[in-house]
Amino acid sequence: MLEIGGIGGLIILVLDIWAIVSIVGSSASTGKKVIWTLLVLVLPVLGFVIWFFAGPRSSARSV
Numbered sequence: 001m002l003e004i005g006g007i008g009g010l011i012i013l014v015l016d017i018w019a020i021v022s023i024v025g026s027s028a029s030t031g032k033k034v035i036w037t038l039l040v041l042v043l044p045v046l047g048f049v050i051w052f053f054a055g056p057r058s059s060a061r062s063v
Contacts, residue, residue, distance in 0.1 A: 012044050012045060013044075016040050016044050016048055019040050019047075019052070019055070020040055020041075022055075022056075023051070024037070026055075026056035028056035033056070036056065039051065
């Protein structure tokens with residue numbers, strides 16, 4: 001089984017937190033927010049990758 005620890009685990013944790021904050025701040029419906037958040041929580045690496053390419057974005061855009 002793949003084990004991630006140390007700095008790699010910390011990086012994944014930070015990226016997942018960033019994804020969840022972005023999901024919560026998006027304009028998606030509550031149901032979609034819950035599903036995306038659960039996906040990122042249950043499958044931290046794969047969920048983040050899927051969210052990064054297909055998930056809702058935060059409504060605050062930086063220039």
